[in-house]
Structure formats: structure tokens, C-alpha cells
Amino acid sequence: xxxxxxxxxxxxxxxxxxxxxxxxxxxxxxxxxxxxxxxxxxxxxxxxxxxxxxxxxxxxxxxxxxxxxxxxxxxxxxxxxxxxxxxxxxxxxxxxxxxxxxxxxxxxx
Amino acid sequence: xxxxxxxxxxxxxxxxxxxxxxxxxxxxxxxxxxxxxxxxxxxxxxxxxxxxxxxxxxxxxxxxxxxxxxxxxxxxxxxxxxxxxxxxxxxxxxxxxxxxxxxxxxxxxxxxxxxxxxxxxxxxxxxxxxxxxxxxxxxxxxxxxxxxxxxxxxxxxxxxxxxxxxxxxxxxxxxxxxxxxxxxxxxxxxxxxxxxxxxxxxxxxxxxxxxxxxxxxxxxxxxxxxxxxxxxxxxxxxxxxxxxxxxxxxxxxxxxxxxxxxxxxxxxxxxxxxxxxxxxxxxxxxxxxxxxxxxxxxxxxxxxxxxxxxxxxxxxxxxxxxxxxxxxxxxxxxxxxxxxxxxxxxxxxxxxxxxxxxxxxxxxxxxxxxxxxxxxxx
Numbered sequence: 001x002x003x004x005x006x007x008x009x010x011x012x013x014x015x016x017x018x019x020x021x022x023x024x025x026x027x028x029x030x031x032x033x034x035x036x037x038x039x040x041x042x043x044x045x046x047x048x049x050x051x052x053x054x055x056x057x058x059x060x061x062x063x064x065x066x067x068x069x070x071x072x073x074x075x076x077x078x079x080x081x082x083x084x085x086x087x088x089x090x091x092x093x094x095x096x097x098x099x100x101x102x103x104x105x106x107x108x109x
Numbered sequence: 110x111x112x113x114x115x116x117x118x119x120x121x122x123x124x125x126x127x128x129x130x131x132x133x134x135x136x137x138x139x140x141x142x143x144x145x146x147x148x149x150x151x152x153x154x155x156x157x158x159x160x161x162x163x164x165x166x167x168x169x170x171x172x173x174x175x176x177x178x179x180x181x182x183x184x185x186x187x188x189x190x191x192x193x194x195x196x197x198x199x200x201x202x203x204x205x206x207x208x209x210x211x212x213x214x215x216x217x218x219x220x221x222x223x224x225x226x227x228x229x230x231x232x233x234x235x236x237x238x239x240x241x242x243x244x245x246x247x248x249x250x251x252x253x254x255x256x257x258x259x260x261x262x263x264x265x266x267x268x269x270x271x272x273x274x275x276x277x278x279x280x281x282x283x284x285x286x287x288x289x290x291x292x293x294x295x296x297x298x299x300x301x302x303x304x305x306x307x308x309x310x311x312x313x314x315x316x317x318x319x320x321x322x323x324x325x326x327x328x329x330x331x332x333x334x335x336x337x338x339x340x341x342x343x344x345x346x347x348x349x350x351x352x353x354x355x356x357x358x359x360x361x362x363x364x365x366x367x368x369x370x371x372x373x374x375x376x377x378x379x380x381x382x383x384x385x386x387x388x389x390x391x392x393x394x395x396x397x398x399x400x401x402x403x404x405x406x407x408x409x410x411x412x413x414x415x416x417x418x419x420x421x422x423x424x425x426x427x428x429x430x431x432x433x434x435x436x437x438x439x440x441x442x443x444x445x446x447x448x449x450x451x452x453x454x455x456x457x458x459x460x461x462x463x464x465x466x467x468x469x470x471x472x473x474x475x476x477x478x479x480x481x482x483x484x485x486x487x
Contacts, residue, residue, distance in 0.1 A: 012440070012461040012470065016448045063120025064144050068234060069209060069443045070416045077401045080324050089408045093297045093328050094359060101296050104410075104467050 113184060115139035116454075123446050124156055126419070128163060129210040130454035132170075132185040133217060133427065133479065141180040151178025155201035162196050162207060166214070166222065187483045190218030190282065198228030200272040205235035208261075208278065212241075212249065213423060215280030219483040221258055222280045230266050230274035231305065231351045231369035236416055238263050238276050239303045239353035244365040248417055251361075252424045253287030266307040266339045268349030268371035285480050286424060288431035291412050292471065295360030300325055300403070302334035302355060305369075308348035311338035313392040317352045320396030324404065347371055350392060354403045364414045366403040370395060409438025410469040418444030422459065426451045428476030436469050 078085055090096040091104075118127060119142045131138045144150045152160075152174060160172050160183070170186030198207050204226045215222035231237045236245065242261050250256055258281035267274025302321070304314040314336045325332045334354070339345070351369025358364070370389045390398075406414040413421045418441050425433040437444065440461075451457050460473040 012463060016440070016445050016461060017452060017458060063122055063142060064147070065120075065122045067122065067124045067126075067206075069419050070234065070236060071441050071443065077398065078405065080401050080404050086327055089404060090328065091296075092294075092407050092410075095329055096296065098296070105293050 113137050115182060117141070120144075121152070121156065123450055125159060125206070125210040126423075126447060126450050127454075128159070128183060129214060129423075130450055131183060132163065132167070132188065132214060134454050135185055136454060137182070137184040139180070139182050143179045143181065145179050152181065153201060154199050155206060158197070158199045158201070159207060159210075162198075162211070163214075165194060165196060166190065166211075166218070166224070188214055188218040189483070190215060190220040190222040190280075192221075192223045194222070194224040196224060196226055198226050198272075200229055200270060203229035203232045203235040203269075204238055204274065204276055205241065208238070208241055208245075209236070209420065211278065212245065212280060213420070213427070215278075216249075216254060216283050216286070217427075217479070217481045217483065218280075218282050221282050223277065225275060225277050227272070227275050228267060229269055229272040230263060230276060230345075231349070231353075231367075232269050233351075233368045233370065236365075237351065237353050237367040237369060238274075239305075240355070240365045240367045240416075243301065243303070243353065243355040244363040244414075245417065245420065247361075247363045248413060248420060248424070251289055251291065252428070254283055255281050257281065265343040265345055266305055266337075267345030268307060268347050268351070268369055270372060271346035273345030273347070282484055283481060284484060286428045286476075288428040288433040288476055289425070290432075290434045292434055292436040293360040294362055294410055294412055294436065295358030297329065297356045297364075297407060298359050299331040299333070300329060300354060300356050301332075302353055303337055304334055304350070304352040305337040305339065306350040307339045307344035309350055311336065313350045314338065314352075316392035317350065317396035317399075320393040321352065321354065321400040322396075324397060324400035328404075349389075350395070352396060352399050354399055356403060356407055360412075362412045364403065364406050365416065366399050366406055366414065368395060368399050368402075406438070410467055411437035413437060415439070415441040415444070419447035422447045422451060422472065425459075425472070425474050426455055426457050426477055427479040429480075430476050430478040432473065432475055434471065434473045436464070436471050438469055440470055 091100045116136050116138045118138055118140045121143045127138060143152055164170055164172060167186040167188045171184040173182040198204050207226060238261060246259055249259065258279055260279045262277040264275040264277060304317050306313045318334045321334065322332055349369055349371030353367035356364040412435060415438060418437050421435055422444060425435060448459055455477045457474060457477050462471050464471050
């Protein structure tokens with residue numbers, strides 16, 4: 001799955017909520033539909049469905065994505081045998097530089 | 110009874126979370142377009158199983174599914190909790206899939222929940238039951254969930270394709286959660302873990318542990334990975350092995366990573382016929398891989414790992430109307446989806462700001478003021 005890089009996108013708020021507001025507005029507008037009307041559009045050309053989707057602001061986005069909290073992060077695994085990489089995260093361990101770690105927590109306060 | 114106003118949703122995405130939030134906010138929902146265009150349309154076995162589970166633990170809830178399974182009406186009831194409940198999770202998705210929403214739901218029940226779940230305890234897709242024990246339960250405690258009555262017992266292991274594992278989950282009830290100010294990641298002071306092997310040689314575990322330790326060696330001496338070799342009844346119905354690791358920090362954060370390997374499920378093999386004859390990944394590679402995943406999670410920063418972001422945001426949102434502040438690494442897709450669902454169901458928006466110095470993200474919100482209304486008042 002795609003991850004977002006916090007450094008590159010300054011407006012995380014927009015990234016998260018921008019699209020969703022559109023979606024929920026169109027999803028809420030009608031809440032009580034009869035069963036009958038459903039039978040009518042039981043058979044519908046695929047193109048028409050696609051068109052409807054686009055007009056509803058859902059884009060071509062897949063609404064049936066897999067429901068899974070674990071992100072498959074095996075793809076971009078780094079080779080942690082390398083010395084440089086190890087040095088990068090050394091200060092995140094108690095064996096590293098404690099003052100640097102403290103700084104890390106302070107910066108945001 | 111008057112006509113129920115249903116909140117309309119589309120597709121099978123975020124299925125569990127939508128049902129969870131619908132239940133907690135007492136919002137009836139109608140989901141259509143569930144895999145309408147796919148070869149196997151409609152709800153899948155594990156989703157139906159989750160609906161059955163919801164029915165089992167709550168009173169007055171109504172589930173209606175159309176013939177093709179592409180449309181679902183769900184009217185939430187009262188979460189009752191209770192003891193001696195048994196649920197078969199099937200073998201489509203692992204027990205972890207069910208545990209994630211169940212943990213939160215159980216907290217807002219009428220009575221404490223004790224439930225026996227049968228199915229797959231470890232696979233590569235969902236969090237393993239070991240991760241729930243080592244990490245997830247600790248995150249709940251952070252939000253004021255009492256540790257008494259909060260437990261997950263692993264009675265037997267089960268891996269795909271045939272499962273056969275069993276766990277017993279106990280969740281206490283709360284009146285309300287406690288808001289957190291949780292931004293201190295601390296430093297990793299020790300790494301713990303569990304490896305398991307079921308219906309294969311216990312030597313597989315030693316290879317996994319040896320490889321994982323090799324990666325950590327240059328960083329931290331305090332690494333201890335326990336072994337859990339199962340045989341006979343306790344080993345479930347399929348052979349497999351796996352490992353779950355957790356890094357504990359000086360500020361009480363738990364960062365986890367886990368995986369398991371076994372032969373793929375029957376359903377998957379029909380789609381990818383090539384996979385059928387594929388050998389399992391050797392244990393040494395598994396150990397190395399999972400150690401690298403854990404280091405990747407640590408590198409990202411944040412008070413929880415990427416898998417637990419969703420739960421973290423959910424708990425923040427379900428707090429009383431107090432201010433919560435948390436730090437995570439890069440937002441995961443599931444985390445973003447969670448934030449959107451929270452906005453959709455609870456009308457609650459987080460304030461999200463990147464912290465450029467560390468590459469982390471700080472999120473702040475005021476809880477929705479969720480109170481456990483079904484709890485018995487004594």
C-alpha cells in the first residue's frame with residue numbers, strides 16, 4: 001500500500017480529510033430507499049455503473065479494498081546488515097546517545 | 110416501528126471498522142456494491158462470520174443480507190458481552206482479524222466479555238495472537254483499561270490452510286476511556302519475542318531466532334525470544350512456523366512485527382496456480398526478514414507501530430471530551446482510513462501536523478465523549 005511521506009506533503013489534514021468530506025456528503029444524502037428500486041438496477045451495463053461512480057465523486061477508486069491493518073512492508077525492506085543504516089537508528093536504542101534521543105522528543109513540544 | 114434511517118456506504122472496504130463504529134455510535138448502516146464486479150461477488154466468508162459474531166455478542170441487532178451478498182443492512186443493538194461464548198472464525202482470515210474490532214467493542218459492553226475463538230492464530234496477513242498479547246493489550250492499558258480481566262490465552266496454534274487454533278479472550282468493561290498525552294517514544298531497551306512451530310521440527314525456531322538475533326546483535330544485547338513448539342492436538346491442522354517480535358522502549362511503548370509461513374489456502378491456489386508447489390520460505394530468511402521489519406518500524410518512530418495506528422486513533426476518538434495527543438511514524442493507509450471513518454461516524458476531526466525534525470506525525474483530538482451506556486448501573 002502507499003504510504004505518505006510527511007515531509008513532502010505539508011497539508012496532512014487535506015490529504016486525510018479532503019476526499020472523505022466529498023464521499024460522506026454524497027453517501028448521506030439519501031438514507032431510505034425501497035427494496036423495489038433495487039431490483040431495477042440489478043442488471044446494469046458495467047459502463048453505466050462506472051459512469052455513475054465517477055459522477056458521485058468516488059473516482060475510479062476501488063471501494064472494495066482489502067480490510068487489513070497490517071501494511072505489507074516486506075517490499076521495501078532495507079538491508080540492516082549495512083553499517084550506515086545501523087548508525088542511523090542507533091540513537092533510538094538505549095545503547096545510543098541519550099541526549100540526542102531526548103532532543104528528538106523535545107523538538108515537538 | 111418507524112422506518113429506520115440507514116447511513117449509506119459502498120463497498121467492502123473498512124468492513125470491520127464501519128461495523129464497529131456503527132455499533133458504538135448506534136448508527137444503522139446500509140452497505141451496497143459489495144464486490145459487485147468481481148468473480149466472487151458479495152460478502153466473503155470471514156465477513157459473514159464477523160457479522161455472526163456481532164449478533165452473538167449483542168442483543169437486538171439486525172443483519173440483513175441480500176441474495177447475492179452484495180448488499181448489507183446492519184442495525185446495531187446493545188453489546189451484551191458475557192461468558193462462555195464460542196465463535197468459529199473459519200479459515201478465511203485469522204483470529205487477529207476478529208480480535209481487532211472485538212477488543213474495542215468488548216470494552217463498551219454490558220458485562221465483561223469472555224470468548225473462545227477458533228481458527229487461525231498465526232498468518233502473514235493479520236496481526237498474530239502473540240502480537241495481541243505482547244503489544245495490543247498494552248496499548249489498551251494506556252487508555253485506562255484495567256489489566257485485570259484483560260487477557261488472551263493461546264490454547265492451541267493453527268495456521269492456514271486448515272487452522273485448528275484456539276484462543277480465549279477476556280475483555281473487561283469500562284465506563285469510559287482515559288485521554289492520553291503520548292508523544293514520548295523513548296529508547297528501545299529490550300527486544301522480546303515468541304517463535305512457534307506447529308507440525309514441523311522445533312529446529313525451525315532455532316534458525317529463525319538465530320537469524321533475527323544476528324540483526325539485532327550490533328544494536329542491543331537484551332534480546333530474548335521464547336520458543337513455543339506445539340505438537341499433537343495443540344499444533345492445529347496444518348504445518349507452519351512463525352515469529353513475533355516486540356521492542357519495548359524506556360517510555361513504555363511497544364513496537365511489534367510478526368509473520369508466519371505455511372502452505373497457502375485452497376482459495377488462493379486456484380487464483381495463482383503457480384503458488385501451489387512453492388516451497389515455504391526458509392526459517393533463516395523469515396527471522397532476518399522480521400527483524401528488518403521491526404527495525405524499519407523503529408526507524409519510522411511513533412509510539413505505536415504502523416499496524417496499530419488505526420487502533421490508537423480509534424481509542425483517542427472514543428475518549429471522553431478530553432484532549433489527546435499522540436505521535437506516530439508515517440501515516441499508514443489503514444491509519445488514514447481510520448481517521449476518515451472516525452470523521453464519518455463520530456464527526457470528529459484530528460488535528461494532524463508533521464514534525465519535520467523527526468519525520469513523525471503529531472495528531473491531536475478531543476474525544477467524542479463516548480460513555481458505556483449499556484453498562485449495568487449498580
